[in-house]
Amino acid sequence: MLSIETRALTKNFSVPEKDPGLWGSVKSLFNRRWRQVRAVDSVSIKIEEGELVGFLGANGAGKTTTLKMLSGLLTPTSGEAVVLGHVPWKRKSAFQRRFSLVMGQRTQLWWEIPALETFRLNQVIYGLSDADYKKNLGELVDLLELQDCLSVPVKKLSLGQRMRAELAAALLHKPALLLLDEPTLGLDVVMQQKVRAFIKEYNKRNKATILLTSHNMDDVVELCPRVIVIELGRLLYDGPLAQLVSRYADHKIIRAVFDREVKAADLAHLGTVVEDGGLKAVLQVPRGQVSARAAKLLQGFPVVDLTIDEVPIDDIVRRIFTHK
Numbered sequence: 050m051l052s053i054e055t056r057a058l059t060k061n062f063s064v065p066e067k068d069p070g071l072w073g074s075v076k077s078l079f080n081r082r083w084r085q086v087r088a089v090d091s092v093s094i095k096i097e098e099g100e101l102v103g104f105l106g107a108n109g110a111g112k113t114t115t116l117k118m119l120s121g122l123l124t125p126t127s128g129e130a131v132v133l134g135h136v137p138w139k140r141k142s143a144f145q146r147r148f149s150l151v152m153g154q155r156t157q158l159w160w161e162i163p164a165l166e167t168f169r170l171n172q173v174i175y176g177l178s179d180a181d182y183k184k185n186l187g188e189l190v191d192l193l194e195l196q197d198c199l200s201v202p203v204k205k206l207s208l209g210q211r212m213r214a215e216l217a218a219a220l221l222h223k224p225a226l227l228l229l230d231e232p233t234l235g236l237d238v239v240m241q242q243k244v245r246a247f248i249k250e251y252n253k254r255n256k257a258t259i260l261l262t263s264h265n266m267d268d269v270v271e272l273c274p275r276v277i278v279i280e281l282g283r284l285l286y287d288g289p290l291a292q293l294v295s296r297y298a299d300h301k302i303i304r305a306v307f308d309r310e311v312k313a314a315d316l317a318h319l320g321t322v323v324e325d326g327g328l329k330a331v332l333q334v335p336r337g338q339v340s341a342r343a344a345k346l347l348q349g350f351p352v353v354d355l356t357i358d359e360v361p362i363d364d365i366v367r368r369i370f371t372h373k
């Protein structure tokens with residue numbers, strides 16, 4: 050069963066145009082001109098029930114805007130979406146009960162009161178029986194190690210504790226779909242790992258569909274077998290994380306070990322020397338040139354060992370995040 054299906058989903062925003070400088074600002078107060086920004090441009094995707102998909106792209110690529118349309122917070126300019134069998138922006142309660150959107154930089158918890166009170170409120174909002182509430186809460190508190198955080202006012206929690214409480218609040222009603230916008234933003238490494246482990250476990254235990262955006266490569270590499278990449282609102286790639294490499298990497302890595310010292314300068318004509326240590330060297334070589342360059346290396350230098358590797362997936366993802 051499909052969890053998410055979009056067809057040519059598109060969102061334009063009108064933004065005021067202004068001339069530079071103070072005078073420009075003053076003028077634009079009286080004489081507004083508007084410009085259309087296309088934040089999401091004809092995006093068509095299909096996500097099956099139970100998938101865990103990474104949604105990648107540089108700043109401003111249109112990720113959050115897409116998630117907002119999928120959760121019904123924004124109505125698209127054109128195009129269609131069916132999420133859990135519903136058109137999200139119709140905001141039917143039958144739909145609202147079955148998904149959650151968690152934004153790393155925004156909170157649904159009440160600041161002044163303990164998280165437990167927000168949880169109780171959510172029990173009422175989602176119409177959970179006492180038995181279900183207790184069972185789900187127990188499970189989440191366990192998985193997220195929230196025992197000590199429940200009765201403390203939210204404003205006194207650390208960012209990591211708050212994020213975990215946030216996840217608990219979002220998942221009390223066991224949504225079938227979880228949209229996560231930067232779930233590990235600002236967390237330290239240990240906390241990132243905990244949140245990641247939890248996401249993985251929640252996906253597995255409940256066969257929940259999870260779509261997550263992140264600028265954190267570890268999130269992507271550890272969690273997402275499939276990734277969707279957008280750039281300037283347009284779909285750029287949709288497929289296995291592993292295949293991103295062949296799509297994006299225009300070069301390969303040649304590693305050579307020598308039995309005599311070789312100067313980096315002497316290797317420069319064979320590729321970009323990224324590492325050299327006299328007795329070994331690492332070269333970046335354009336994909337199409339790999340065998341020719343490796344042959345030259347073998348002929349012209351005292352090579353005792355040689356390997357050819359793909360560019361690490363980290364580098365590829367980093368390039369996607371930074372517009373290459």
Ligand SMILES: Nc1ncnc2c1ncn2[C@@H]1O[C@H](COP(=O)(O)OP(=O)(O)OP(=O)(O)O)[C@@H](O)[C@H]1O
Binds near residue numbers: 063109
């Ligand atoms: N409410 C809005 N009004 C006008 N423009 C907007 C609005 N929301 C987003 N945009 C613009 O739409 C584009 C996409 O923004 P969006 O927030 O979806 O990007 P993103 O991929 O989530 O980026 P980031 O990685 O920085 O979170 C950007 O150019 C942004 O400035």
Ligand SMILES: [Mg+2]
Binds near residue numbers: 112113114230
């Ligand atoms: Mg965003």
